[in-house]
Amino acid sequence: MREPTIFELSSTGRTGVTFQEPDVPLSDFPQEFARADFPFPEIAELGVVRHFTKLSQKNYAIDLGFYPLGSCTMKYNPKINEATARYPGFAATHPLQPEDTVQGNLYLMYTLQNWLAEIGGFADATLAPAAGAQGELVGTMIIAKYHKDHGDLKRTRILIPDSAHGTNPASSAMLGFDPVQLPSDERGNVDLNALAELCDDTLAGIMFTNPNTLGLFDENTAEVIRIVHEAGGLVYGDGANMNALLGVFKPGECGIDVMHYNLHKTFSTPHGGGGPGSGPVMVCQKLVDYLPDPHVIMTDPGDEENPPTYGFARPEKSIGRIKTFHGHFGMLVRAYTYIAMLGQEGLRDIAEKAVLNANYLQAKLKGTYTLPYDRSCMHEFVLEGYWKDVPDIHALDIAKRLMDYNFHPPTNYFPLIVHEALMIEPTETENVETLDRFVDAMLKIAEEARTQPELLKSAPHNTPVKRADELKAAKDLIFCCYPVREWEKS
Amino acid sequence: MFTPHTKADVEAMLKTIGVEKVEDLFKVVPDKNRFPDLNLPLPLSEMQAATELDSIASANATTRDFISFLGAGAYQHYIPAAVDNLLQRGEFYTAYTPYQPEISQGTLQAIFEFQSLVSLLTGMDVSNASHYDGATAAAEAVILAYSQFRGKRPKVLLSRAINPQYREVIRGYMQANDAISIVGDDPETGIEPDLQKLIDQIDLDTCLVMVQYPDFFGRIIDYAPLIEAAHAQGALVAVVANPTALALLTPPGEIGADIVVGEGQPLGIPLSYGGPYLGFFAVKNALLRKISGRLVGETVDTQGELAYVLTLTAREQHIRREKASSNICSNQGLMTLAATIYMTLLGKTGFQQVANLCYQNAHYAANVVQEVPGFKLPFKSTPFFHEFVVQANQNVPELLAHLQDHGILGGYDLNQDYPELEGCLLMAVTEMISREDIDYLTDVLSEVKHA
Numbered sequence: 001m002r003e004p005t006i007f008e009l010s011s012t013g014r015t016g017v018t019f020q021e022p023d024v025p026l027s028d029f030p031q032e033f034a035r036a037d038f039p040f041p042e043i044a045e046l047g048v049v050r051h052f053t054k055l056s057q058k059n060y061a062i063d064l065g066f067y068p069l070g071s072c073t074m075k076y077n078p079k080i081n082e083a084t085a086r087y088p089g090f091a092a093t094h095p096l097q098p099e100d101t102v103q104g105n106l107y108l109m110y111t112l113q114n115w116l117a118e119i120g121g122f123a124d125a126t127l128a129p130a131a132g133a134q135g136e137l138v139g140t141m142i143i144a145k146y147h148k149d150h151g152d153l154k155r156t157r158i159l160i161p162d163s164a165h166g167t168n169p170a171s172s173a174m175l176g177f178d179p180v181q182l183p184s185d186e187r188g189n190v191d192l193n194a195l196a197e198l199c200d201d202t203l204a205g206i207m208f209t210n211p212n213t214l215g216l217f218d219e220n221t222a223e224v225i226r227i228v229h230e231a232g233g234l235v236y237g238d239g240a241n242m243n244a245l246l247g248v249f250k251p252g253e254c255g256i257d258v259m260h261y262n263l264h265k266t267f268s269t270p271h272g273g274g275g276p277g278s279g280p281v282m283v284c285q286k287l288v289d290y291l292p293d294p295h296v297i298m299t300d301p302g303d304e305e306n307p308p309t310y311g312f313a314r315p316e317k318s319i320g321r322i323k324t325f326h327g328h329f330g331m332l333v334r335a336y337t338y339i340a341m342l343g344q345e346g347l348r349d350i351a352e353k354a355v356l357n358a359n360y361l362q363a364k365l366k367g368t369y370t371l372p373y374d375r376s377c378m379h380e381f382v383l384e385g386y387w388k389d390v391p392d393i394h395a396l397d398i399a400k401r402l403m404d405y406n407f408h409p410p411t412n413y414f415p416l417i418v419h420e421a422l423m424i425e426p427t428e429t430e431n432v433e434t435l436d437r438f439v440d441a442m443l444k445i446a447e448e449a450r451t452q453p454e455l456l457k458s459a460p461h462n463t464p465v466k467r468a469d470e471l472k473a474a475k476d477l478i479f480c481c482y483p484v485r486e487w488e489k490s
Numbered sequence: 491m492f493t494p495h496t497k498a499d500v501e502a503m504l505k506t507i508g509v510e511k512v513e514d515l516f517k518v519v520p521d522k523n524r525f526p527d528l529n530l531p532l533p534l535s536e537m538q539a540a541t542e543l544d545s546i547a548s549a550n551a552t553t554r555d556f557i558s559f560l561g562a563g564a565y566q567h568y569i570p571a572a573v574d575n576l577l578q579r580g581e582f583y584t585a586y587t588p589y590q591p592e593i594s595q596g597t598l599q600a601i602f603e604f605q606s607l608v609s610l611l612t613g614m615d616v617s618n619a620s621h622y623d624g625a626t627a628a629a630e631a632v633i634l635a636y637s638q639f640r641g642k643r644p645k646v647l648l649s650r651a652i653n654p655q656y657r658e659v660i661r662g663y664m665q666a667n668d669a670i671s672i673v674g675d676d677p678e679t680g681i682e683p684d685l686q687k688l689i690d691q692i693d694l695d696t697c698l699v700m701v702q703y704p705d706f707f708g709r710i711i712d713y714a715p716l717i718e719a720a721h722a723q724g725a726l727v728a729v730v731a732n733p734t735a736l737a738l739l740t741p742p743g744e745i746g747a748d749i750v751v752g753e754g755q756p757l758g759i760p761l762s763y764g765g766p767y768l769g770f771f772a773v774k775n776a777l778l779r780k781i782s783g784r785l786v787g788e789t790v791d792t793q794g795e796l797a798y799v800l801t802l803t804a805r806e807q808h809i810r811r812e813k814a815s816s817n818i819c820s821n822q823g824l825m826t827l828a829a830t831i832y833m834t835l836l837g838k839t840g841f842q843q844v845a846n847l848c849y850q851n852a853h854y855a856a857n858v859v860q861e862v863p864g865f866k867l868p869f870k871s872t873p874f875f876h877e878f879v880v881q882a883n884q885n886v887p888e889l890l891a892h893l894q895d896h897g898i899l900g901g902y903d904l905n906q907d908y909p910e911l912e913g914c915l916l917m918a919v920t921e922m923i924s925r926e927d928i929d930y931l932t933d934v935l936s937e938v939k940h941a
Contacts, residue, residue, distance in 0.1 A: 002795060005602075005603060006607075016834070016836060017572070018839055018843060019840060019843040019844055023924075024853075025855075025857075027853035030873040033710050033739050035736070035744075038838055040737075040833065040836075041834050042837050042839070045572060052834075053576065055595070056581035057596065058593075059593065061580050061922060063580030069586060078492060083540065084544075087544060088552060089548050092760070095763050097560065102592040103549050104549030104550040105550055118530065119530075131819065134626075137817060141662075144665075165808070166807040167807050169807075169811040170812060173813070173816040174816065209503045217519060243871050248519060248524065251528065270583045272583050273583070273597035273600075274588065274823070275824070276806075276822050276825055277821060278766075278822060279720075320658060320661065320662040321658040322663070324563055324624065324625040324628055324765075326660065327764070328765040329762050329767055330763075331765075341533055341535070342533055343528075343532055345536075348525070348528075350492070352515075354516050355516070356503055356512055356515065357503075360507055363507045364506065376517070399590070400592070405563060408590070412809070428493045429493060430494070431494040432502070452697065462593050465791040466791040466795070467679040468790070469789045469790055470789065472790065473787035473799045477801075478789075479615075480610075480616070481602060481603060481606045481788075
């Protein structure tokens with residue numbers, strides 16, 4: 001049943017949470033600046049609570065079931081993270097408090113910078129970026145500034161593999177680079193011949209996702225890095241898929257120059273219906289001076305009597321400030337909590353179980369579904385959601401039918417280099433019974449595609465709404481539920 | 491702990507895969523780099539982690555320990571209990587971006603309601619789902635305006651009374667664009683409330699004029715003449731607005747703003763040492779297709795039932811790749827929800843009460859502070875909302891340290907960003923500051939020895 005909007009629920013004169021009257025002598029409000037009307041909703045508190053509770057029940061979520069959304073790492077978000085981030089000692093600190101009053105925050109940030117650098121094999125890290133996409137922007141700014149500082153002004157091209165996320169070309173374009181698409185070879189690796197041909201003295205760098213969006217660790221990783229470095233370019237690592245490599249591989253040790261993590265993927269901070277994320281960026285030694293402002297340093301190592309102290313400093317050649325204050329601090333507390341509970345062994349266990357789960361699903365599903373790159377995968381893999389014998393059935397239909405089996409669909413139609421892609425990432429926190437139930441559903445759907453194709457075409461059947469008319473949304477362009485329109489009143 | 495695999499599970503799974511041990515799945519990783527040591531502390535149990543984090547948090551003194559007059563872009567407001575209670579429902583916070591509308595109507599409708607509330611608050615036609623924060627939203631406004639004229643109008647005019655961090659972020663975002671000229675915030679143009687020197691710089695090369703409302707110093711300024719002058723030259727106007735103030739102030743949309751952006755933190759989001767917060771971004775219909783970020787639109791499903799979907803996605807990076815105007819993806823979803831619940835819960839009455847409490851408390855504070863010998867209000871003749879500038883006859887860092895010793899965070903030292911405002915600090919007063927707090931402040935200020 002449809003839940004009315006907050007404007008439909010509103011009744012003139014009702015109040016929700018109200019406040020006391022001022023107890024100070026009153027001052028006049030300047031009438032020339034006073035707004036004429038303020039038609040905000042008027043709903044009592046219970047009405048508001050029921051409204052949002054009912055809305056929540058229209059969502060699918062990790063806490064409800066399996067969410068194998070490729071490239072998004074929808075793992076369990078430990079509840080302890082929510083508790084620690086809300087400790088008043090953290091949550092009630094103002095970002096502009098004097099440094100001597102926030103030594104706890106600064107210690108946490110300093111330690112997390114070091115942990116994140118250590119996990120990836122880098123020299124240092126910044127916690128400022130608000131999201132993976134902003135991390136990419138920071139990384140690209142660092143590459144641009146590095147070349148500029150070296151007088152290398154003709155380096156204008158950035159190579160981007162054809163399997164990359166759309167943010168890679170968009171980020172490099174925002175920095176004025178010319179993104180050049182790099183093809184993959186038949187095993188899903190960067191095509192080394194094409195790479196060599198595209199490398200010259202106009203090369204600024206490469207944006208290299210590894211494992212890539214096919215879920216494959218590039219077999220030529222060392223070669224790719226060597227070729228780009230020899231041409232004078234820098235290697236940007238898109239760390240979106242780092243969940244597969246925790247304690248397994250340090251990208252920085254292998255020559256990646258700059259890389260971002262997504263704390264909301266790898267380090268278990270919740271996705272929140274689309275954010276907030278957090279996209280720390282790690283750099284190798286030669287790039288540490290370029291990190292954004294502010295950066296946390298140890299200002300005094302302390303002694304037997306006094307603990308060390310911490311403060312902010314602007315790195316010498318910094319690319320500058322990219323958002324207000326110091327990053328998504330609340331997300332940093334969550335990631336710190338997670339890493340503190342896992343340590344080296346726990347982190348490696350995560351990567352191992354993520355890869356084990358993905359390979360298990362891949363083994364069970366290949367054959368029934370086409371696996372275009374048939375080799376051992378990392379944390380995810382990509383199937384074709386299409387069969388030649390039932391050409392009317394598409395990846396979208398399979399995705400929608402999965403909802404009837406109470407699963408969130410895989411990512412579909414991405415990466416672009418796989419026809420009718422279904423990108424499946426189970427994550428390490430799912431047990432084998434859940435994986436088996438998902439396999440059963442996928443096999444059943446493959447059967448239904450032949451026997452009852454209309455079941456797929458008309459899916460989903462049990463969801464709060466059915467397939468939505470996206471063309472109508474793009475044509476009508478209704479972005480507001482206020483004021484209540486005439487046809488709704490009648 | 492967070493991985494559920496038993497030994498027997500692992501063995502059975504490996505058998506299905508056809509390898510002997512888990513390590514075999516990683517053979518593709520170069521031998522010499524495989525399974526490195528991580529220099530990390532030994533793992534903690536949940537109980538130990540809770541204790542350790544509590545002890546780190548306890549090393550801070552917070553706005554609960556101090557009486558805090560800090561604002562300057564982040565504000566201490568009361569957050570009703572129901573906000574976090576609803577926010578912590580797993581169906582909201584463990585969901586992802588609502589790509590699959592059939593099983594994401596909760597998130598989609600909440601964003602749609604957020605868009606509606608922001609449009610109403612700002613007086614604009616269309617709001618997007620969010621940006622990272624107020625500063626990055628302001629940077630995206632510059633990108634929008636620059637691309638609106640296809641780079642043919644290379645000049646962006648920023649008022650010097652815009653939050654200095656916002657101006658830094660705007661320049662940071664545009665650092666690779668050598669053609670753009672971001673000016674107007676120099677000491678010569680200044681911070682006079684009549685803005686005449688800024689208005690004089692608007693010309694046919696100007697793509698955007700940006701001002702803040704109330705401005706960084708808390709002042710409420712009539713921007714109608716500036717907007718008229720900008721439109722006369724064909725330039726767009728962006729207003730950086732404080733959402734609490736908009737409960738009482740004429741919305742920027744009504745005085746002609748083309749773009750309104752701002753920091754949504756005051757809408758039920760904890761200070762949390764600077765983030766995560768929420769940038770809001772609203773435009774007039776004419777700019778609808780230029781807006782970056784996610785947009786939720788209304789439609790119907792195959793049964794004719796009302797439904798919400800992400801729409802106009804063809805503008806975005808995952809479709810347009812390098813031709814997209816921004817690389818922004820979904821962001822701040824949960825903060826959007828917090829703001830929506832906050833605004834709905836307070837509603838018409840509560841939200842205006844909060845704004846009025848801020849206004850009244852701040853005016854009481856300003857009045858009594860200026861009565862303390864040695865302190866005055868340099869912008870006294872201009873109306874203000876809940877922030878104001880105090881000029882002290884002495885070194886501000888020393889004054890702030892003195893106040894801190896007496897349990898008061900006195901405000902923001904303006905001299906860091908404004909050499910012309912030596913001896914000045916910016917004080918914010920919200921509904922969280924009581925009359926007693928303010929009287930105590932004046933007691934402490936009265937004891938200060940002046941140079």
